[in-house]
Amino acid sequence: MNKGLAGLVAAPLRGSIKNQLMAMLGILLLVGSSVLAVVFYLQARSVALSQMENSYRSLGDTVASLSAYDIQFNRSNLKNTAAAMLKADPNLLWVEYADAKGKVLESGGTLKLPPTQNLTALVQRASESLVASSAGQALLVRAPIVQAQAAPTGSTGELGFEPSAQAAPARAASLGELRLVVGLSPLAQLRRGYLGFGLLVVLLTLLVGAAVSVAMVRYLMAPLGVLTGYASEVAGGKLTGFRGRMTRQDELGRLVASFEGMAGNLSQMIRKIRDAFRRVEEGTQSVSRHLNATLANTQNQETSTHQVQGQVDSIQKAVQQVSRLMEDLSQLAEEVSSSVLEMIASIDEIAANTEGLNGAVNTVASTLSQNVAGIRQIDSSAETLNTFVEETSAAMNEMESSIRQIEENAIATRKATELVASEALAGNQSAQHSNETIQKLQVSFEATTGVMKLLGQRSEEVGNILQVIDEVMEQTHLLALNAAIIAAQAGEHGKAFAVVAQEIKELAGKTSVSTREIAGLIDAVQHDVRRAVETVNSQRSLVDNSVAVTGETRKTFDRIQGAVRTSLQMVQEIARATTEQAKGAMGIVRSTEKLRDLAQHLRRGTKEQSLGSQQIIEAMDRIRSLSEEMKRATSEQSEGSALIRQAMDRLTAAVAEVLAQNQAQGQASKEVERVMADFASAGRSNLASIREATGQVDSLSQRAEEVARVISQFQIEE
Amino acid sequence: MAQFATSLFHFKKEHAEEAPERTFLGFAVGDQSYALDVAAVREILRIPRIYSLPKVPVFVKGLVDLRGEILPLMDLKERLGLGGVDAKKGRIVVMLPGAKPLGLLVDAVLEVFRVRADDIKPSPEMPASENLEFLEGIVKVGENLYMLLKARDLLTPQELKALVRQPWAPGR
Numbered sequence: 001m002n003k004g005l006a007g008l009v010a011a012p013l014r015g016s017i018k019n020q021l022m023a024m025l026g027i028l029l030l031v032g033s034s035v036l037a038v039v040f041y042l043q044a045r046s047v048a049l050s051q052m053e054n055s056y057r058s059l060g061d062t063v064a065s066l067s068a069y070d071i072q073f074n075r076s077n078l079k080n081t082a083a084a085m086l087k088a089d090p091n092l093l094w095v096e097y098a099d100a101k102g103k104v105l106e107s108g109g110t111l112k113l114p115p116t117q118n119l120t121a122l123v124q125r126a127s128e129s130l131v132a133s134s135a136g137q138a139l140l141v142r143a144p145i146v147q148a149q150a151a152p153t154g155s156t157g158e159l160g161f162e163p164s165a166q167a168a169p170a171r172a173a174s175l176g177e178l179r180l181v182v183g184l185s186p187l188a189q190l191r192r193g194y195l196g197f198g199l200l201v202v203l204l205t206l207l208v209g210a211a212v213s214v215a216m217v218r219y220l221m222a223p224l225g226v227l228t229g230y231a232s233e234v235a236g237g238k239l240t241g242f243r244g245r246m247t248r249q250d251e252l253g254r255l256v257a258s259f260e261g262m263a264g265n266l267s268q269m270i271r272k273i274r275d276a277f278r279r280v281e282e283g284t285q286s287v288s289r290h291l292n293a294t295l296a297n298t299q300n301q302e303t304s305t306h307q308v309q310g311q312v313d314s315i316q317k318a319v320q321q322v323s324r325l326m327e328d329l330s331q332l333a334e335e336v337s338s339s340v341l342e343m344i345a346s347i348d349e350i351a352a353n354t355e356g357l358n359g360a361v362n363t364v365a366s367t368l369s370q371n372v373a374g375i376r377q378i379d380s381s382a383e384t385l386n387t388f389v390e391e392t393s394a395a396m397n398e399m400e401s402s403i404r405q406i407e408e409n410a411i412a413t414r415k416a417t418e419l420v421a422s423e424a425l426a427g428n429q430s431a432q433h434s435n436e437t438i439q440k441l442q443v444s445f446e447a448t449t450g451v452m453k454l455l456g457q458r459s460e461e462v463g464n465i466l467q468v469i470d471e472v473m474e475q476t477h478l479l480a481l482n483a484a485i486i487a488a489q490a491g492e493h494g495k496a497f498a499v500v501a502q503e504i505k506e507l508a509g510k511t512s513v514s515t516r517e518i519a520g521l522i523d524a525v526q527h528d529v530r531r532a533v534e535t536v537n538s539q540r541s542l543v544d545n546s547v548a549v550t551g552e553t554r555k556t557f558d559r560i561q562g563a564v565r566t567s568l569q570m571v572q573e574i575a576r577a578t579t580e581q582a583k584g585a586m587g588i589v590r591s592t593e594k595l596r597d598l599a600q601h602l603r604r605g606t607k608e609q610s611l612g613s614q615q616i617i618e619a620m621d622r623i624r625s626l627s628e629e630m631k632r633a634t635s636e637q638s639e640g641s642a643l644i645r646q647a648m649d650r651l652t653a654a655v656a657e658v659l660a661q662n663q664a665q666g667q668a669s670k671e672v673e674r675v676m677a678d679f680a681s682a683g684r685s686n687l688a689s690i691r692e693a694t695g696q697v698d699s700l701s702q703r704a705e706e707v708a709r710v711i712s713q714f715q716i717e718e
Numbered sequence: 719m720a721q722f723a724t725s726l727f728h729f730k731k732e733h734a735e736e737a738p739e740r741t742f743l744g745f746a747v748g749d750q751s752y753a754l755d756v757a758a759v760r761e762i763l764r765i766p767r768i769y770s771l772p773k774v775p776v777f778v779k780g781l782v783d784l785r786g787e788i789l790p791l792m793d794l795k796e797r798l799g800l801g802g803v804d805a806k807k808g809r810i811v812v813m814l815p816g817a818k819p820l821g822l823l824v825d826a827v828l829e830v831f832r833v834r835a836d837d838i839k840p841s842p843e844m845p846a847s848e849n850l851e852f853l854e855g856i857v858k859v860g861e862n863l864y865m866l867l868k869a870r871d872l873l874t875p876q877e878l879k880a881l882v883r884q885p886w887a888p889g890r
Binding site for chain 1: 741743756757759760761762764809827829830832
């Protein structure tokens with residue numbers, strides 16, 4: 001248990017500096033917050049204690065002043081007072097009254113003092129208010145009982161209860177003392193309350209502290225992390241790319257910067273060393289070349305030895321080859337044996353397959369007969385095709401003749417169209433002519449109309465004159481009547497005058513009649529003129545219409561001419577197209593004839609094919625009989641191969657005997673080889689000394705290479 | 719009887735030359751021809767401007783100015799119950815029924831003719847023909863059958879008085 005705890009504490013201390021720092025800060029925080037909590041607790045306790053003391057002191061003073069009377073006159077009351085106080089306050093452990101001389105008058109309570117002490121002694125000794133008691137620490141309160149002074153007015157001689165301290169402390173005479181021992185149980189409650197508060201303070205401090213210290217440690221440790229990365233990269237041989245990973249200006253930042261500088265310097269140094277080593281290597285290589293030349297000479301000596309040895313070796317190799325060949329032969333014999341077995345199996349398979357072939361041949365035969373039927377169908381189709389081609393050919397001939405007809409018709413149409421074009425031109429000219437004539441007619445019509453209107457006007461003027469005449473006649477008639485009346489009134493004398501008046505009247509009547517006749521004639525003339533004007537006007541609209549119609553006719557003729565021109569072009573195109581078509585038709589006729597030839601060929605071909613298929617069918621029959629024969633032959637073959645197998649077994653045994661003899665020969669040749677090896681070793685010792693020198697040079701070269709390799713492991717700036 | 723009648727006719731014809739002649743002015747009103755004795759006629763006029771009068775019978779057309787003389791105008795056609803005279807074609811016959819002249823509006827003036835007094839036939843007696851008091855008789859001249867009007871009786875005395883007594887009447 002103890003060890004585990006130690007491990008738990010030690011674990012972070014063994015980790016990285018970051019963890020160590022964190023752990024230390026954690027411990028520091030824990031201790032600091034605990035101390036803070038304790039200090040809080042003690043401070044709060046002392047404050048509570050002084051409050052308690054004050055309150056009990058004022059209680060003591062009050063009771064003491066109340067008891068001043070009792071201690072003077074009725075001491076039996078003191079006991080009651082003490083009992084009442086003890087009963088009222090459960091915290092009160094002890095109440096004691098002493099007189100002026102220190103003698104205890106009355107006491108009570110639950111306090112049990114240690115046997116060696118009594119309260120008086122404690123009182124004597126107590127320089128402070130805390131005393132040790134049987135119930136732990138307790139508070140001692142001492143209240144002096146003083147003589148209550150009578151009022152200065154001396155009113156009735158009654159005893160006043162005014163607090164002595166306020167009234168006249170100087171003149172107060174001490175009567176005794178009230179001693180109270182108070183238990184500190186309220187402080188225990190306080191302690192419980194404060195334990196919670198303290199824990200809260202510790203927790204808060206820990207949390208805040210932890211957050212602050214984590215941030216601090218991170219900040220402090222960042223450059224160290226960078227430095228660690230650098231260091232591990234340098235350890236791995238990488239000396240490039242150290243620049244600008246940390247731009248802080250504090251000590252750690254400067255440390256990182258100086259490390260980067262150091263890496264750069266180191267890189268340069270290593271490059272210089274490498275260059276030096278390269279030069280060393282070159283020197284070593286030249287030495288090595290010289291040694292190799294010497295070595296070659298020595299080796300020439302040795303090769304002759306080797307050649308002798310090689311001949312011995314070749315003899316041995318030949319023996320070994322013979323042995324190997326014999327082994328191969330044995331193996332081959334076994335393989336042949338197994339092959340024979342396989343062959344027997346294959347022959348059986350062939351027999352089976354031959355039967356399958358037989359079946360297949362039958363199938364082919366039936367298929368062929370179907371094929372022959374198909375060829376016959378093709379033949380009939382070819383015949384149909386032939387007849388079709390012939391029909392087509394006839395149709396093409398007809399078409400050709402119809403194309404010729406079309407051509408002739410096109411030419412006829414062209415002639416007709418040309419005639420229409422000339423007719424249309426003539427029509428257009430005549431239309432133009434009639435248009436001009438009608439326009440002239442229009443002009444003359446207008447002149448006539450003007451004359452007619454003038455005539456109408458004149459007739460009206462004549463009518464006006466006639467009206468005047470008529471009026472004059474009427475007037476005359478009236479005058480004649482009046483004259484007649486006057487004549488009548490004149491009687492016989494007026495008779496002659498009456499005759500004249502009658503004459504005048506008759507004249508007027510005649511004139512009136514002829515005037516009326518003239519008026520009627522003029523009216524008739526006017527009517528006729530009006531009718532003539534109307535007729536002319538209606539004819540004029542007709543003329544206008546004619547002008548429009550002739551214009552339209554001209555336009556129509558123009559259009560006809562255009563259309564005729566277009567149709568002429570089209571007819572020409574038709575003629576051209578028809579000629580081409582005729583050519584095409586000729587081509588088609590020729591192709592159709594070719595097609596007819598081809599169809600006939602096809603028919604001949606299919607007939608030949610049909611014949612061929614018949615021959616194939618016959619051949620297939622022959623194949624079928626042949627395969628039957630083959631089947632018989634394979635079974636005979638199977639028996640022959642069993643005999644071969646027995647012969648092969650005998651061959652294998654013979655081969656094994658030869659092999660044994662050859663191995664004995666091989667051992668003899670190995671002895672010769674050993675003698676030759678002794679001879680060779682003498683030559684080899686000569687070589688050894690040279691090789692040693694060469695080896696030393698090689699080792700030197702190797703070292704140099706090693707150094708070069710090590711240097712090359714450093715990634716330095718070139 | 720018939721013989722007697724014929725002889726009577728001839729007798730009358732023989733005496734006709736001796737009988738006194740009367741001169742009439744014939745005029746037309748509607749389809750009918752009427753005639754007045756020229757003695758009661760002063761003159762014939764074309765219709766001048768007519769000044770119409772308020773609150774008068776329908777046949778009183780108004781007044782006309784005849785050379786400074788104010789003449790009351792009566793439409794004979796209206797008086798006979800045959801509608802009004804066309805003011806453009808009609809004529810005025812100025813007659814003297816009494817001392818004062820009176821314009822008589824007629825459709826047309828036809829002629830002045832003479833008849834013998836015994837050619838004038840009395841107007842036919844008809845029941846309830848009080849209104850025919852103004853007819854003097856009937857005379858046939860040529861094709862025309864003239865009804866002879868009594869100038870005095872064309873208007874009832876009251877009517878005549880009323881017309882003549884008007885403040886505009888001449889002589890006041």
